[in-house]
Amino acid sequence: MDEERAAYLDLVLVGGREPTTIVQVPYDPRWPLRFHDLAARVHRALGPAALAVEHIGSTAVAGLPAKPIVDMLLLVADVGDEPAYVPALEASGFALRVREERHRMLRTAARDVHLHVYEPGQPDVRDYLDLRDWLRASAADRDLYAATKARLARQAWVDMNEYADAKTDTVRQILGRARAWRCGPG
Template structure:
């Protein structure tokens, strides 16, 4: 998408508009999974059974991967467009709505250290997020490739976080293609290489 079209689109979906940003990529922090668990409990407490699944996604969910110190969380709900059903409890729990686009909402904390992405379970983005995460947890080469890419991009100046994300898209597409191939045949012996605590699992029995 040309820059002008991308910017015009962002202006329609970003609540509060585009924001200048300095990208900081840090070495993996072993505290990130515990941070997610605290946030997961907060979201589940706020949404109850309206949260069909709550998952840790993004680079902070991959042990050993350098990342921006932002916890990304994936929440699935029955109907994303039924915003009045889940947004007020999220506000009460301290999350502000940042993105509103068809099929997707994104909430964040005031400190901008947590991003909560809301989708419906059948959305392709849900599968892609989890496939990418699980593959990077397993494959050293792509984990290194992704880390090098992010560190290189972090040295540049960006007008908005979305511009930085777009710049990673080509590499992510390559890695995701391998992740999808892996998903199509991954045997139990491959999954056994991933510690149990990091495997995709439903929350409180409500998951897919």
């Protein structure tokens, strides 16, 4: 990790960087059920302030090995207006972990749920959904992604962000094919 990236993470990570061991487990068919329970909790906490809640990440793709962390995407009207959603989510068992200009991430105390918060229309929102949908549709890219994650999981990482950064090239390749698929010919 270069010094600039490390300094950025030190700035945006609430509580600082945390050493981690990446563990990949076989797909668990209970993950979608867990997501639905968690989405209901978010909707109860936020009411209409929760514009949308989506299951994203590897646990949202049937058959894909994953870290046993359910990733969720929450859309709110204004990410910067933390009082409109963070206190209610904290009262519901989430803690703020990442504070970036256009993104917040909260997680559970058990660190088994990551709730990514964005405003509608942000490019990262489309990326998360395109990646999920394409991995559901493409066995070849699902296998490529699984192999990449398995290889990277065998390495030591300073924190989860370093591991995520290491997947970037593979994710970009897959997103290129996902966008071509979504947009169709011509």
